[in-house]
Amino acid sequence: xxxxxxxxxxxxxxxxxxxxxxxxxxxxxxxxxxxxxxxxxxxxxxxxxxxxxxxxxxxxxxxxxxxxxxxxxxxxxxxxxxxxxxxxxxxxxxxxxxxxxxxxxxxxxxxxxxxxxxxxxxxxxxxxxxxxxxxxxxxxxxxxxxxxxxxxxxxxxxxxxxxxxxxxxxxxxxxxxxxxxxxxxxxxxxxxxxxxxxxxxxxxxxxxxxxxxxxxxxxxxxxxxxxxxxxxxxxxxxxxxxxxxxxxxxxxxxxxxxxxxxxxxxxxxxxxxxxxxxxxxxxxxxxxxxx
Amino acid sequence: xxxxxxxxxxxxxxxxxxxxxxxxxxxxxxxxxxxxxxxxxxxxxxxxxxxxxxxxxxxxxxxxxxxxxxxxxxxxxxxxxxxxxxxxxxxxxxxxxxxxxxxxxxxxxxxxxxxxxxxxxxxxxxxxxxxxxxxxxxxxxxxxxxxxxxxxxxxxxxxxxxxxxxxxxxxxxxxxxxxxxxxxxxxxxxxxxxxxxxxxxxxxxxxxxxxxxxxxxxxxxxxxxxxxxxxxxxxxxxxxxxxxxxxxxxxxxxxxxxxxxxxxxxxxxxxxxxxxxxxxxxxxxxxxxxxxxxxxxxxxxxxxxxxxxxxxxxxxxxxxxxxxxxxxxxxxxxxxxxxxxxxxxxxxxxxxxxxxxxxxxxxxxxxxxxxxxxxxxxxxxxxxxxxxxxxxxxxxxxxxxxxxxxxxx
Numbered sequence: 001x002x003x004x005x006x007x008x009x010x011x012x013x014x015x016x017x018x019x020x021x022x023x024x025x026x027x028x029x030x031x032x033x034x035x036x037x038x039x040x041x042x043x044x045x046x047x048x049x050x051x052x053x054x055x056x057x058x059x060x061x062x063x064x065x066x067x068x069x070x071x072x073x074x075x076x077x078x079x080x081x082x083x084x085x086x087x088x089x090x091x092x093x094x095x096x097x098x099x100x101x102x103x104x105x106x107x108x109x110x111x112x113x114x115x116x117x118x119x120x121x122x123x124x125x126x127x128x129x130x131x132x133x134x135x136x137x138x139x140x141x142x143x144x145x146x147x148x149x150x151x152x153x154x155x156x157x158x159x160x161x162x163x164x165x166x167x168x169x170x171x172x173x174x175x176x177x178x179x180x181x182x183x184x185x186x187x188x189x190x191x192x193x194x195x196x197x198x199x200x201x202x203x204x205x206x207x208x209x210x211x212x213x214x215x216x217x218x219x220x221x222x223x224x225x226x227x228x229x230x231x232x233x234x235x236x237x238x239x240x241x242x243x244x245x246x247x248x249x250x251x252x253x254x255x256x257x258x259x260x261x262x263x264x265x266x267x268x269x270x271x272x273x274x275x276x277x278x279x280x281x282x283x284x285x286x287x288x289x290x291x
Numbered sequence: 292x293x294x295x296x297x298x299x300x301x302x303x304x305x306x307x308x309x310x311x312x313x314x315x316x317x318x319x320x321x322x323x324x325x326x327x328x329x330x331x332x333x334x335x336x337x338x339x340x341x342x343x344x345x346x347x348x349x350x351x352x353x354x355x356x357x358x359x360x361x362x363x364x365x366x367x368x369x370x371x372x373x374x375x376x377x378x379x380x381x382x383x384x385x386x387x388x389x390x391x392x393x394x395x396x397x398x399x400x401x402x403x404x405x406x407x408x409x410x411x412x413x414x415x416x417x418x419x420x421x422x423x424x425x426x427x428x429x430x431x432x433x434x435x436x437x438x439x440x441x442x443x444x445x446x447x448x449x450x451x452x453x454x455x456x457x458x459x460x461x462x463x464x465x466x467x468x469x470x471x472x473x474x475x476x477x478x479x480x481x482x483x484x485x486x487x488x489x490x491x492x493x494x495x496x497x498x499x500x501x502x503x504x505x506x507x508x509x510x511x512x513x514x515x516x517x518x519x520x521x522x523x524x525x526x527x528x529x530x531x532x533x534x535x536x537x538x539x540x541x542x543x544x545x546x547x548x549x550x551x552x553x554x555x556x557x558x559x560x561x562x563x564x565x566x567x568x569x570x571x572x573x574x575x576x577x578x579x580x581x582x583x584x585x586x587x588x589x590x591x592x593x594x595x596x597x598x599x600x601x602x603x604x605x606x607x608x609x610x611x612x613x614x615x616x617x618x619x620x621x622x623x624x625x626x627x628x629x630x631x632x633x634x635x636x637x638x639x640x641x642x643x644x645x646x647x648x649x650x651x652x653x654x655x656x657x658x659x660x661x662x663x664x665x666x667x668x669x670x671x672x673x674x675x676x677x678x679x680x681x682x683x684x685x686x687x688x689x690x691x692x693x694x695x696x697x698x699x700x
Contacts, residue, residue, distance in 0.1 A: 068326045073410050076428050077332045077340075084327055087319060103321050109358045113318040113330050120317050258311055262357075283356035286308060 037186035038095075038125060038177075038220060039194055041133060046214050056211040066099070090116065093147040094126040095175055095188040095195055109281070110266070112257065115225070121160070123178040125187050126226035126239075140186060142239050145178035150189050152180075153244035177244065202290035232260035262288065309347045310334060328407050340428045345372050367403035385422075394549075396502070396562075400424070425485045436478075440450070443587045449567040479532050479541035486542040491520040504562035515601055525603035538581060545598070548578055569594070596640075605643055 035043065070084045088102045096104065104124070105115035118127075126142060134140070144153035153159065159175055179186045181214040188194055198217075202210055234255050241254050268282045305311075311331070312318070319332040337343055353363035371384035374634050389402045400419030401409075407699035413421055432440045437449065448454065490496060496517045500509045515522070523529045523542070530537025530557065546557045558565035566575040572594040577586035584590050601622035657663045665671045 057413060065321070065323075066325045067321065068324065068411060071326075071410055071414050073414055074409070074427075075329055075407060075422060076423055077337060078329060084653070087327055087329065090317070090319075101321055103319055103327070106320060106322075112320045114312075114315075117317040134517050281358065283358060283360075285355055286357050287355075 014254075034184075036180035036184065036188050036192070038129075038188050041059060041220035045216050046217075047215040051215050052208075052211050055214045056207055059207055059214065061212055067101075091119045091124065093175075093190055094124055095190055095192070098190060098199060110263075112264075114228075121176050123176045123187055125179050125221075126177055128221045128223075129179055129186070130220060130222040133220045138181070140181055142177050142178040142244065143180050143185075144175055144184055144244065145187070146175050147189065148174040150191065152185065155243060157247045157250060159244075160246060160250055177239065186283045192226050228257070228260035228263045232257040306346055307348050309354075322408060324408070324411050326408070326411050330407075336430070339430045341431065342428055343431075345374055349373050361406055361408060364406055365403065366405040368405075369402060388553045388555055391553050394558075395556045396559050397428075397555075397557060420489065425488075479537060479539065479544070482543055483529075483532065483541050487520050493517060501559060504559050504565075515599060518604060519599045522599040522601060522603045526598055526600075528598070540579065545575055546581070548575055550578070586655065 067088075090102050091097050091104065092102045103116045104119065105112040106116075123145070129140065131140075144155065144159050145151075146153050153175055198213065202213060205213070226238060231239055232254060241251055246254060262284075265284050265288060266282055313330060313332045314334050316331045316333070320328055329558070342350070348372070350366045351364045352370065353360075353365075369386045369389040371382040374383040392398060392400070392402060397419045400417060401413060401421035405421070405423055413424070438530065440446065441449070477690050491577065496512065499512045499517075501512055501516070502509055524533075528540040528545075531537075532541065543554050543557075546567060547554045550566075556564075556566075558567075560567040560569075562568060563570065564573065573588070573591070575588050576582045576583075576594055582593070585593050602624070604622070604624075657666065
């Protein structure tokens with residue numbers, strides 16, 4: 001009897017390993033034949049020499065920022081707040097976080113906190129894809145996507161970070177709104193074999209090769225993402241919030257967003273609100289927000 | 292946010308519109324120092340916190356524009372705010388406390404200029420605690436004290452606003468006074484914990500440089516000073532508090548007593564104004580009903596009791612010991628160690644030298660015991676060398692020796 005069980009267990013193990021392999025083989029094959037849209041754009045991109053030298057310069061000038069550990073002194077208004085690890089678990093599962101910090105927006109002091117807040121529930125590519133790079137007469141669609149299980153999610157109001165009472169709530173940051181191209185998610189996932197290879201070549205490559213990688217991966221993207229009013233508007237914005245599952249209150253809060261309205265007052269909408277130029281940047285009286 | 296059991300309702304309608312943005316969660320970024328900065332404020336936490344009745348701009352006074360300038364958000368704890376103090380109707384202020392704090396031995400700690408960015412510098416560079424290092428902005432009633440609170444005040448509801456409707460009541464009484472009664476004074480162990488958060492941590496304490504109040508000179512902290520928290524815990528004062536007997540004296544009861552001060556005037560014992568200065572000890576110890584006799588000059592010896600005696604320490608940490616520190620010699624542990632150590636060394640040296648040089652030597656005459664008895668009473672003076680020699684002679688003929696022995700027996 002015991003012998004039979006052992007033989008059965010061996011058989012079971014054999015079957016499991018084989019199916020896993022089969023899935024992997026299938027997955028790899030699929031990658032080769034049917035690339036994610038973002039990856040196909042990278043594959044067909046060419047790096048121009050002037051952008052290459054620029055990228056090389058940027059890599060040389062880049063300083064590594066060491067993230068500070070938890071201080072014994074928490075922020076005064078957050079003595080019971082989440083741990084640093086939980087706070088940083090914002091966009092770590094995205095492809096971009098392979099290189100970028102988990103809270104990627106750092107320099108623009110007007111928008112950085114708001115943009116980082118958005119990266120909790122919106123994929124980097126949603127704002128930073130360059131529409132000009134799209135083939136003619138095509139559009140990107142947007143859907144919820146679970147980064148952890150790599151599957152699209154059904155539209156639901158629960159996935160939004162604001163509930164009916166406009167109170168913020170914590171929803172797993174692994175679920176974000178992601179661009180879809182021809183019915184498939186256009187993004188590269190961190191678990192994708194391309195990402196693994198990219199890390200490998202980056203670590204082995206010299207600065208010229210890395211500059212080429214930098215240029216090519218950023219080719220389909222634009223540095224400056226969408227503006228507030230591109231989405232937070234009564235007329236059709238980039239995202240169809242109702243189709244993503246927003247309820248009536250959520251739609252109302254989304255379309256008549258006070259912060260987006262306030263930001264409309266700024267004349268200088270460039271990306272130059274750098275913390276380095278803190279003295280010269282445009283500032284507006286907050287009372288205008290209340291009017 | 293962690294679980295909060297007591298919740299305050301909204302006390303005012305956000306006159307400056309701060310919550311339009313700051314109520315959003317996830318307003319974070321990583322600044323140039325690599326520090327995670329979080330601009331989000333949980334409203335329910337804020338309203339149920341100690342400063343929940345103080346509008347944002349009472350502390351962050353200069354914020355008028357967005358993007359905010361960093362220096363405009365700086366907080367000065369000595370500024371007055373718009374909460375009225377109920378007894379005299381004046382604007383409430385921590386000014387007096389800050390003054391006392393600045394004159395204390397912790398006085399180099401910050402009481403103003405607080406921003407999110409300088410938390411790192413404060414932690415790295417400042418030896419003294421700032422206001423915010425000890426004073427957290429936690430809920431009125433800590434979750435673990437809730438049962439105690441409900442019982443003492445005969446409350447069944449944990450939401451303040453359900454019964455306490457009047458704005459004046461909430462702003463004045465619950466805002467600043469209630470906390471004093473149910474917070475620090477409730478349990479002395481709670482106030483001790485604030486001191487111990489730093490003083491029980493040996494490694495940073497070893498780096499502390501104290502300042503002589505008379506000459507202004509800096510000098511390194513002593514071994515006794517570094518272990519003050521541990522020796523206090525072993526004293527009767529500390530042990531009483533741990534068992535729940537509030538008769539024990541807390542750190543502040545001796546170092547910043549309740550008299551005229553505001554309990555922030557902790558000073559070096561060399562300072563004449565310090566309550567722990569030898570001349571002030573009669574008054575300080577005598578303040579309690581336990582030691583009233585200490586005020587009597589005849590009982591001056593009582594005041595000389597060392598409250599942080601190293602003899603109380605259960606064990607000696609040799610690794611952390613500063614060998615050049617004179618005060619460590621005051622401990623009986625060291626006195627015993629030195630006395631017994633010398634005796635041990637004599638024995639060890641004697642033993643080793645005997646093993647090395649005198650093993651089997653004929654000069655090795657016994658002073659007492661059976662060897663002495665044989666030598667003096669029986670007169671056997673045959674030494675070992677001769678024995679060995681005779682053995683060697685007889686080793687060739689074992690049989691003879693056996694027969695000899697046999698004859699003897």
